[in-house]
Amino acid sequence: MKLLKNYVQNFLNRSGSYVFTAAVVSRGLSFLASWLALQLIPNKELGVVLFAYNIIAFLTPFGGLGLNQSLVRYGALLKNDEDKNNLFVYVFKKGVLVTVGIIILIVIFSYLFPFKFENTSNYLALLSLVLIPLFVLNIIQIQFRLKHNNKTFSKADIIYNLTLVISVLIFSYFYQEKGYIFAIILAPTVTSILFFKKLNINFSIQNKLEIVNYSFWKYGFYSGVTTVVTNLLVAIDIILIGHLMENPEMVTAYKYVSIIPLSLLFISQAFIATDFVAFTEKINDKKYIYTYIKSYMLLFSLISLLIFGFAFLFSDAILSLFSKDFVIYSESFLILIFGIFGILIFRGLFGNLLCSIGKIEVNSYIIGIALIINIFANYYLIPVYGIKGAAITSAILMWFTGLFSYLWFFYLYKKMTVHE
Structure with a gap:
């Protein structure tokens, strides 16, 4: 118990409670936006929009060609706000330009690829526009983090999700699926405009920074x-369900059955977001790292047991919050809940620890292998078991990626030259 107490206390000392609270509120608002869309838009039409949006969702981190991630790492190395502002201006200008190019490619692809669902091409082309405001909002939030203004960083996240809820309610009510698409684009745009002014950055003055080079890109x-x-x-589950089952209602069902399991990941994300800098700074202190690992895994093992117990007892009631039609998928829901524990306990921690020791590429290899397995497994399981087959595949791969991250971290960490 002392181990847990110290771990939680250290988390709170790093303002973890504020980050966690903001994450809870944002998740709740995101959940509400999804629920409103389900109530206001027919399942068939919503399924087509969700099918298109999932394609955009997995491309979103590639907006700006990943320059937002460069801003996080290299911006943290800069010593003064002026240099950080200069780097932000560079990333903003180059990132938006690159994102426009990516959008053009998506639009071309959307009208060349023979999608099976009607209007998918139009929806995909329209939804691609969200990449620009999402990229801008992301680098704005990163800039607040670089200046140690976590309060404004978290506030921006809450405002974004609140704007999304209001927009979905209004525009989906009047314009159904078209209004939902507009709301998805409007929310990050409005939030970016509101918080952009708070950065107080002079775009007319920019000095060339030495860190902006080939390695940066x-x-x-x-x-x-x-x-x-x-x-x-x-996202591949949604895409393959839509492709193999040719029923947009199944896409909608799986999307909402998986919402709560995937939303639970915010718990570990809040802890890692708070502690990442701390354990990275002490990555060569084996005693500290091993203590952190034990504390984290103990806490999230207990959390996982509590979550599964609650989900097992109330799965039908939870799914009926979306629609009574989804209760028949309670078994798939529980399978996904169990799978998520592989991420909460293992991958969430050890994937980030691999980044801390400079081995981010190992994460890529593990995820790449899992992706290949996912595609082959789902091509067999989805036609046989429906969305339950997709849930089984996902759950197995969540544990696969988590355990392999765990094994690779300890293998590589033991090879490091550690300063005692």
């Missing part, structure tokens, strides 16, 4: 690819 690109492949691992 390479890091961003590599990070973007890694995140895209990770997101594709999640």
Whole structure:
């Protein structure tokens, strides 16, 4: 118990409570926006929009060619706000330009690819526009973090999700699926405009920074690819269900059955977001790292047991919050809940620890292998078991990626030269 107490206390000392609270509120608002869309838009039409949006969702981290990730890493190395502002201006200008190019490619692809669902091409082309405001909002939030203004960083996240809820309610009510698409684009646009002014950056003055070189772009690109492949691992279920079952209502069902399991990841994300800098700074202190690992795994093992117990008892009631039609998928829901524990306990921690020791590419290899397995497994399981087959595949791969991250971290960490 002392181990847990110290771990939680250290988390709170690093303002973890504020980050966690903001994450809870944002998740709740995001959940509400999804629920409103389900109530206001027919399942068939909503399924087509969700099918298109999932394609955009896994491409979102590649907006700006991953320069937002370069801003995080290299911006943290800069000593003064003036240099950080200059770097932001560079990333903003180059990132938006690159994102426009990506949007053009998506639009061309959307009208060349023979999608099976009607209007998919139009929806995909329209939704691609969200890449620009999402990229801008992301680098704005990163800039607040670089200046140690976590309060405004978290506030921007809450405002974004609140704007999304209001927009979905209004525009989906009047314009159904077209209004939903507009709301998705409007929310990050409005939030970006509101918080852009708070940065107080002079765009007319910019000095060339030495860190902006080939390595800067390479890091961003590599990070973007890694995140895209990770997101594709999640999105591929929706895409393959739509492709193999040819029923947009099944796409909608799986999307909402998986919302709560995937939303639970915010718990570990809040802890890692708070502690990442701390354990990276002490990555060569084996005693500290091992203590952190034990504390984290103990806490999230207990959290996982509590979550599964609650989900097992109330799965029908939870799914009926969306629609009574989804209760028949309670078994798939529980399978996904169990799978998520592989991320909460293992991958969430050890994937980030691999980044801390400079081995981010290992994450890419693990996720890449999992993606290949996912595609082959789902091509067999989805036609046989429906969305339950997709849930089984996802759950197995969540544990696969988590355990392999765990094994690779300890293998590589023991090889490091550690300063005692």
